[in-house]
Amino acid sequence: MGQSEQAQLQQSDPRLPPGQRLQRGWPVLHYGPVPRFKPLTWDLQVFGATASAEKHSWDFEGFHELPTVTVRSDFHCVTRFSMLDNEWSGVAAATLLELVPPAEQVSHVMVWAEYGYSSNLSLADFAAAGTVFATHHNGEPLTVEHGFPVRLVVPGRYAWKGPKWVRAVEYMRADRRGFWEERGYHNRADPWTEQRYSYQEEPGDGPLR
Numbered sequence: 001m002g003q004s005e006q007a008q009l010q011q012s013d014p015r016l017p018p019g020q021r022l023q024r025g026w027p028v029l030h031y032g033p034v035p036r037f038k039p040l041t042w043d044l045q046v047f048g049a050t051a052s053a054e055k056h057s058w059d060f061e062g063f064h065e066l067p068t069v070t071v072r073s074d075f076h077c078v079t080r081f082s083m084l085d086n087e088w089s090g091v092a093a094a095t096l097l098e099l100v101p102p103a104e105q106v107s108h109v110m111v112w113a114e115y116g117y118s119s120n121l122s123l124a125d126f127a128a129a130g131t132v133f134a135t136h137h138n139g140e141p142l143t144v145e146h147g148f149p150v151r152l153v154v155p156g157r158y159a160w161k162g163p164k165w166v167r168a169v170e171y172m173r174a175d176r177r178g179f180w181e182e183r184g185y186h187n188r189a190d191p192w193t194e195q196r197y198s199y200q201e202e203p204g205d206g207p208l209r
């Protein structure tokens with residue numbers, strides 16, 4: 001099979017959203033430096049509009065005692081590369097919601113990472129079955145470049161919605177833009193309808209900028 005035929009086949013894979021192509025290997029892509037992991041001070045916090053009005057945090061050991069899941073999903077970067085059928089293991093976002101219930105009015109979350117990177121999600125996207133705080137990819141611990149010790153994975157959204165080096169989840173009573181959402185990227189980020197840029201947003205897709 002020639003290379004162009006192979007490319008044709010790949011482009012016609014029904015798992016590939018419009019405008020995306022398959023990527024061999026796993027590129028490293030992020031803004032800013034790779035943070036150094038500090039085991040003694042690392043924690044993962046849940047704060048903001050919790051039902052108890054208290055914030056909650058796990059240290060590194062505590063987080064690794066939480067129940068884990070393994071999920072398979074496809075990964076789509078807005079720069080147009082996709083990787084299909086990734087196996088992610090870690091703690092389901094739904095588990096965090098059970099352990100630290102949000103207040104009734106919570107509609108969105110902001111997921112925070114080292115150095116202030118952030119991304120906002122609807123509560124529905126966050127609670128979705130495939131949304132996971134991943135510690136492993138295809139059975140291997142995450143490397144530091146790919147987000148060790150924990151990154152979020154949100155299937156069904158462009159990959160910038162999944163912060164690497166996650167440190168906190170903020171429960172919110174209203175939507176607010178995260179790092180890329182403030183810088184010209186679409187608030188909803190659905191790859192199937194190519195919600196790439198904020199100029200494509202319709203009324204109701206996100207808060208005013």
Ligand SMILES: Nc1nc2c(c(=O)[nH]1)N[C@H]1C(S)=C(S)[C@@H](COP(=O)(O)O)O[C@H]1N2
Pocket residue numbers: 026027028029030031032076077078113114117145146147159160161162163164165
């Ligand atoms: N903390 C942080 N997380 C991030 C980013 C970033 O700049 N900082 N970039 C996002 C983008 S745009 C993509 S495509 C994926 C890339 O993940 P990878 O480097 O593991 O392929 O990480 C996402 N998570």
Ligand SMILES: [Mo]
Pocket residue numbers: 029076077078079159160
């Ligand atoms: Mo990306």
